[in-house]
Amino acid sequence: MPSLATTLGPLRLPSPFVLASGILGTYEASLLRVAAAGAGAVTTKSCSLAPRAGHPTPCVLPWRGGFINAVGLSNPGVAEEAKVVRAFKASCRTPLIASVFGATPEEFAQLAAAMADAGADAVELNVSCPNVQSEFGTPFAADAAALKRVTAAAKKALAHSGTPLAVKLSLQCASIGEMARVVEGEGADWVVAINTVGPGMVIDPETGRPVLSNKRGGVSGTAILPLAVRAVYDIREACPHLPILATGGASRLEDVLQHFAAGAGAVAIGSAVADEGPAIFTRLAKELEEELSRRGLGNIAPLVGRAHA
Amino acid sequence: MKGSRMETPREMHVVRVLAVRRENPSTVSLVLPKTFEAAPGRFVMVWDVGGAEKPFGVSRQTATETCVTIRAVGPTSESLTRLQPGDAVGIRGPFGTGFALAENALLVAGGVGAAPLRFLAETLRQKNMAHKWLVGAKTADELCFAADADGIATDDGSRGEAGSVVALAAKELARGHYAILQACGPKGMLRAVKALAEQAGIPAELSVERIMRCGVGLCGSCALDDGRCACREGPVLRFG
Numbered sequence: 050m051p052s053l054a055t056t057l058g059p060l061r062l063p064s065p066f067v068l069a070s071g072i073l074g075t076y077e078a079s080l081l082r083v084a085a086a087g088a089g090a091v092t093t094k095s096c097s098l099a100p101r102a103g104h105p106t107p108c109v110l111p112w113r114g115g116f117i118n119a120v121g122l123s124n125p126g127v128a129e130e131a132k133v134v135r136a137f138k139a140s141c142r143t144p145l146i147a148s149v150f151g152a153t154p155e156e157f158a159q160l161a162a163a164m165a166d167a168g169a170d171a172v173e174l175n176v177s178c179p180n181v182q183s184e185f186g187t188p189f190a191a192d193a194a195a196l197k198r199v200t201a202a203a204k205k206a207l208a209h210s211g212t213p214l215a216v217k218l219s220l221q222c223a224s225i226g227e228m229a230r231v232v233e234g235e236g237a238d239w240v241v242a243i244n245t246v247g248p249g250m251v252i253d254p255e256t257g258r259p260v261l262s263n264k265r266g267g268v269s270g271t272a273i274l275p276l277a278v279r280a281v282y283d284i285r286e287a288c289p290h291l292p293i294l295a296t297g298g299a300s301r302l303e304d305v306l307q308h309f310a311a312g313a314g315a316v317a318i319g320s321a322v323a324d325e326g327p328a329i330f331t332r333l334a335k336e337l338e339e340e341l342s343r344r345g346l347g348n349i350a351p352l353v354g355r356a357h358a
Numbered sequence: 359m360k361g362s363r364m365e366t367p368r369e370m371h372v373v374r375v376l377a378v379r380r381e382n383p384s385t386v387s388l389v390l391p392k393t394f395e396a397a398p399g400r401f402v403m404v405w406d407v408g409g410a411e412k413p414f415g416v417s418r419q420t421a422t423e424t425c426v427t428i429r430a431v432g433p434t435s436e437s438l439t440r441l442q443p444g445d446a447v448g449i450r451g452p453f454g455t456g457f458a459l460a461e462n463a464l465l466v467a468g469g470v471g472a473a474p475l476r477f478l479a480e481t482l483r484q485k486n487m488a489h490k491w492l493v494g495a496k497t498a499d500e501l502c503f504a505a506d507a508d509g510i511a512t513d514d515g516s517r518g519e520a521g522s523v524v525a526l527a528a529k530e531l532a533r534g535h536y537a538i539l540q541a542c543g544p545k546g547m548l549r550a551v552k553a554l555a556e557q558a559g560i561p562a563e564l565s566v567e568r569i570m571r572c573g574v575g576l577c578g579s580c581a582l583d584d585g586r587c588a589c590r591e592g593p594v595l596r597f598g
Contacts, residue, residue, distance in 0.1 A: 074578025078585030094578075106411040107403075109572035111368035111450070120577060255372035256407055256446050323574040326590060 051341035052348045053334055055089070055314050057292045058238030060144055060171050060213050062315055064089030065305075065349060066333050069296045069319030070148040070173060070217070071095065075124060077136045084143035086327035087334045089315060091143060093130065095150040095175040098160060100126035104180070105262040110251055115270010115298070116320050117251050119180040119263035122150055127160055131167035144170040146215065150178065152185055154195075154202035161203040165212040172212055174203055177219030177244035179267045190219040190244070193231050200235035215294065217241040218280070225280045226287030239292035241317065242280045245269045246297075270320040274298025278307045285312025285354060300324065302336040309349060310356040367394035368574065370405060372448045375441050376423065381502045385429040385470055386439045387417055390449065392424050398478035399456035399542075399565055399594040402426060403573045405448025410434040413570045413589070415473035415542070416452065417503070418480060424449075427473035427502065453573045455594045457540050457563050464536040465491035466527045466551050468543020472502040474565055475542055479506065490530060494523025494543075524550040531558050538563065552597055561598040568592075 053064040070092040073079040080091045103123025110117050124130065130147070137145055147164035149172060151157035161172045176199055177190035189195045200216055207214055216232040218225055220243050229240050245267025251260045259265075277297020284293055295313030299305050300321035308316045321329055341349065363371045377389040388404075396402075396416045404426060405411040412434050418425040426449070430436040441447060457478045467475040472493045479491040492509040495501045498517035504510050510518025511526040519526055524547060527539070531554065539558075541551040542565035555562035568580035568588040575590030582588055582595075 072576055072578070073587070074581060076578060076581040076585065078583060079578050079581045079587075080585075082585030106571050107370065107405055107448075109574070109577055110370055111574060113366065113369070116576065118572075118576075120571070251370070253370060253372045253407070253448065258408060260370050260405070260448070262410065320576065323572075323576045323590075326575055326587070 051338055051346060053089070053337060055349055057171070057215070057294055057315055058213050060238070062089035062144060064330070064334050065315040065337070066330050067146070067294060067315055067317040068092055069317035070175065071120065072319045072322050075130060075133055077133045080137050080145070081141055083327045083330060084141050086330040088143060088330040090146055090170070092146040092173060092317065093134065093148050094124055095122055095148040095178070096124045096127050096130035096160065097122060097150050098127050098156055100124065100129070107260055107262060110260060111323070112251055114272030115268065116323070117249055117261065117266040117268050118245065119261045119266035121180055121263060122178060127163050131163055134164060134167040134169050138168040146171045146173050148173040148175050148217070150175045154198045157199050158202040158206035161214070162206040165207055165210040169212065171215055171238070172203065172207060173215040173217055173241055174199060175217050175244070177217050177221070179219065179221060179245060179248040180263060180265070182248070188219055188221060190228060191222045193228060196228060197231050197235055200232045200237055204236040213238040215239045215241050217244055219244045220246055220276060220280055224283070226283040229284040229288045229291055233288050233291045237291070239294055240284060241294045241296055242284055243273070243277050243297050246273045246276055269298070271298050271300065274304055274307070278311045281308055281311035281313050282356060285357060300329070302333060302340060305333060305337065306340070306352065309352040310354070312354045312357065314353055363393040364395070367452065368450055370448045370450045372407060372446050375443050375445045375447055377443055378441060381427060383499050384439070385427060385502055387425045387427045388438070388441060388447065390424045390426060390447065392419060392422050393449065394424070394452060396424060396452045396477070397456040398481050399474050400452035400454050401593055402449050402451030403453070403570070404428070404438060406434050406437045407446045407448055409437055411448070413573065417473040417476045419477065427470060429470040451573065454589055454592055457594050458538070459485065459487065460538045461487050462535060462537040463489040464527060464530060464539050465489060466523055466539060466541040466543070467491065467493045468523055468547040469495045469500050470502055471542035471544070471565065475540065476503040476506060478540065490534070492523050492526050492530065494526065522550070523547070524554060527551065528554055536560060541565070555598055561596060563594050563596050565593045566595060
């Protein structure tokens with residue numbers, strides 16, 4: 050029987066399929082259900098220091114190629130989030146990656162420390178949300194100097210606990226490979242690529258109005274799969290030893306195999322949860338196991354990075 | 359037809375209101391052109407163009423029209439109840455689970471919860487399936503579709519039997535042979551209907567209400583206690 054176990058830097062995952070941040074919100078019961086379906090790890094919805102209401106509806110819209118969303122980082126704030134993390138870790142062994150969102154490097158550091166204290170198995174810096182630019186300006190992920198400061202601050206805050214640090218990158222920059230090099234230099238244990246793409250816009254043709262309340266939103270789903278695969282490929286080329294958690298457009302095993310080949314050691318599932326619910330984690334694990342058996346492989350390692358041969 | 363709205367029901371489609379029917383002082387039904395295939399119990403997201411989007415029940419569908427029933431309880435629903443024929447409104451769906459079409463069903467509705475059950479009752483009637491449907495509300499002013507129902511109860515006795523619709527359902531259960539209870543209404547009413555079904559030893563299908571933002575099982579706003587999404591694995595939940 051092949052093993053689905055994989056690693057992201059120092060973090061061991063029982064399966065390479067990870068719940069992407071922002072999917073199914075922040076409820077412990079939802080996260081436990083995804084874990085029970087066999088996810089290799091769950092990522093929480095990004096939390097900030099203070100609670101945020103997020104953008105009004107419409108904030109998530111299906112369209113032909115997937116979804117566009119501008120949820121606006123709604124979250125109950127770090128104090129409530131820490132309770133959810135503690136409750137999850139008290140009843141489940143599945144690794145939990147805590148996503149955090151701050152306005153400054155200091156806020157990121159504070160949030161990272163709080164999540165490590167709560168027992169998160171890793172901290173993911175959301176420096177790449179495209180939906181709050183009117184409030185926070187260009188995402189840190191688009192500015193190498195800012196990205197360096199944020200990563201360094203969080204790394205320092207996690208030095209005491211030794212909690213692994215991940216940084217979620219965006220295509221909204223000149224070179225994602227260059228950005229990966231920056232965070233690797235500051236001690237990031239892995240990168241997550243990519244956040245939703247854009248921002249984009251959906252306009253109602255009848256009235257000519259943008260449909261999202263925020264007008265602009267991040268594009269996800271099948272439409273961004275080739276963009277995400279290319280981003281993973283570029284990062285692997287720039288940083289051959291930096292682990293990559295791919296996220297972008299994967300819903301089928303063939304998509305996952307592309308991400309592996311581009312260089313990802315694990316794949317996060319987001320938009321595809323809408324079509325299948327948490328059962329998608331069970332299906333992909335089963336299909337990957339069959340694929341490994343078919344190829345006579347004991348684990349996924351030989352599939353990772355094949356596109357660079 | 360390639361590229362028609364019927365092919366992409368999950369996407370937002372803005373349509374023009376054909377007619378508005380007043381159901382009671384706070385509730386209207388918007389009559390819209392049919393742009394998707396509905397089923398009793400499944401819900402739609404309705405966009406107050408330029409404003410917010412909320413989930414509502416479908417109360418009827420014909421070959422050409424879809425009726426969505428809206429009670430004014432907040433700024434968005436209030437604005438939607440003020441729409442006039444010709445006004446634009448956005449709609450996407452249907453989403454979630456629906457009611458089973460079962461013989462010998464007893465339908466129990468509270469307030470605007472009558473909307474999906476009216477669609478269910480009409481569908482059962484068209485299929486000549488035995489059923490009875492009861493509507494209730496606090497007062498006569500809050501009843502919906504009472505003219506179509508087989509029994510009416512109001513808490514204050516202003517129309518139909520005085521008392522709760524659940525008490526009326528209990529009497530009906532004692533009188534006739536029923537295979538399933540199907541209900542939509544306030545939380546307390548649903549709890550009582552569930553207890554009634556357990557007592558009678560028959561299954562219950564209850565349509566639950568939660569805050570919904572995406573409608574498709576992504577955002578998690580509507581999480582039930584067990585982690586399921588009310589929008590995807592509900593709103594109609596089966597018990598027993």
